[in-house]
Amino acid sequence: MAGSHHDKCVFPELKTDVARLTLRALTAEQADEYYALIDRNREHLTQHGDYQALAASDHQTAHAELLNDPNPSLRCGILLDSALIGRVDLVAVNPPKYGFGYWLDHEATGHGYATAACRALIEYGATVLGATDVFAGVTHGNDKSGAVLIRLGFRAAEVFEAYTRYHRSLVASPCAYPTQR
Template sequence: MLESPPPKQLVPDLPTLVPGLALRELTVKDADAYYKLLDNNRRHLTRLGDYQAEGNATSAWVREHLSTDPGQSLRYGIRLKGELIGRVDLTAADPPRYGTGYWLGEAYVGKGYAMAACAPLYDYAARKLRATDIFAGVTHGNARSVALLKRLGFEPVTEFENYTRFHLSLVQ
């Protein structure tokens, strides 16, 4: 008799300190809302050269992308009063070391939502996933993202031609 694979770990919803703002797993059920958010933010997402795949996304690409099992990585939609306004990921690059990426729709930038969304995810990573490090790459010129990472405790560690790598140590 064949053994069945272990059940996929449930990805918990994560509350934030901002009323009405929460993280919930981003799945294929969110494809239409995610495509609409991408479609309305193509210029915003690609202005610095980042997120080219998302900037060129079709509805079919979104459906396929969200149908792909993220494995040990976490893919969260940032939701404000239930509306999808952005995304934050925790990428299992080499656990207990993780990478992160995030973006908000342009209308939601500068309101503290990215900080409020990232903080509980990184706390969850430390407490439940036993993550020791989180890395992020920021394209040169993205001052808002640099400021966010510094507020979250990240420090720049390496300069590359097009971006700076930041590091957050989760061990005290």
């Protein structure tokens, strides 16, 4: 069963292709830093009508969320020079099919951090968890978030009233040349 060994392993710190940018499991130990990130981004998080519940979080709610073990899903902090600047999640909806979500501090946008963080987590999902498909929803009007997904190889799969669902297949196409044995 793909990914079943994940239950026993600890999520590593993942490097990205951007120097000084890493991903690490977001846990209750980071509750104060996570809440401060939410607090200073309330307007940014809700500008397109999404992340309403997150933006409404108080410290206790944010801390309680981080106390819940997301296993088998992954909840990662995006760190720049060890400072928390965002979050990216790989959600085990129906493994090997995963949902995907991310957001960045408004001060950290426009530098390629979301693209690099998402790429690293998607690669981890494909190679370690055996993910075959990743889906993400983007609220209409959030063109920058949609652009991140397009850069990562996602395609618009379905348009709903409030958002567009994007999909990326992670299954490698068969080799053009058979392997010699």
